[in-house]
Amino acid sequence: MAKFLNKKEQVFDLQLTTYGRQMLSAGNFRPSYYAFFDDNVIYDRQYAGFTSKGPQNDIHHRIKNTTQYFEGLTLFESVEDTLQDSGGTIYDGELLDPTTKPRKDIFRFDSVIGDAFLDAGANVAPAWKVVALQSKITSSVIKDVIRDTDVPQINIDAIYSLKVEDGVYDPSPEGVRDLETSTSLFTDGNIIKLVRTDPLIYAEELNTQLLTENFEIEVYEVLTSIIDSVSTETLEKKFFERYKPQIVNGIMVSPTLIENPEQDLTTDSVEYYFDVLTDAEVNQILACKGAEIFNKQSYYVNLDFDCDEVQSEEIYYDIYGTVTEPEICD
Secondary structure, eight states: OOOBOOTTTOSOOOOOOHHHHHHHHTTOOOOOOOOOBOTTOOSSGGGGTOSSOOOHHHHHHIIIIIOOOBOOOOOOSOHHHHTBOTTSOBOSSOOOOTTTSOOOOTTOOOOBOOOSOOTTOTTSOOEEEEEEEESEEEEEESSBTTTTBSOOEEEEEOOEEEEEEEOOOOSSOSSHHHHHTBOOOOTTSEEEEEEEOOOEEEEEEESSOOOSOOOOOOEEEEEEEEETTEEEEEEEEEBOOSEEOSEETTEEOOSSOEEOOGGGOOTTBGGGTOOOOOGGGSOHHHHHHHHHHHHHTTOOOOOSSOTTOOOOOOOOOOTTSOOSSOOOOO
16 A cells, blocks of 8 residues: 655655566666656646636645655556456466566556757647658557557558569669569569568657657557457567677677577567668668658658769670670780
């Protein structure tokens, strides 16, 4: 049961969650960042049932001196609900891994207190600009319906289809994938080619400071289970395992990144299903084509590529052709 803090003796309270204690016991608890929240502060007392905001000079005194605060809360459900999975069966000593199956938490804090020095001024709130340069945005919602959290969600469909084309030799493919996504030549002179519309997304965080790495990418698989004719959806996290870890148990095992062989990838890795390319890894030709379309519609897509660079004409020499200019022998 939570208790009130004595603000004369304790300024703040730190509590480890169940997963944090598990990581600490295994020697793997290494916190790397922290954040501050003000979800428990009522700046305008009208939200607490009063008819007026009250004098401006009394707000600071009310928040600092007359408002009580609870100690840190780490468990928001009963013990019986904690020991049950989505199917309703109790774990028999099995350790539930929260990193792969995050637990539903309706008291999760999402509004971190950020820096007031914004690029667009203190009167403008941070915002997102997301443009689908390839594929189409089918729908969007302001709330994640699976985890019941206030996280905006954008749905994009990736469509892949087979197409019959003339078996014309392409002397200049754009990449290795163009060679892997087509069959060999059939007797009728045609080939079957896989037409891809991979999601190509331009995402920008507006009205805030531009850092070197503004985004973190997490991939989850939606698992659907039917229990008593009721369909429920849960999320299972996938991990990026394209490269082997350079540091194991605090010791550097390799001076450079070593790519993980495909046969070592399991269904827990993202690369088992698809590849995620970011920034300079993205196909420059596709990105520039999409930027050209949306810039004409005043979306102002700013890429890190130099799309104005003129492509030089490719020249091929037939080394088995006839010699037009014979060599002069002395």
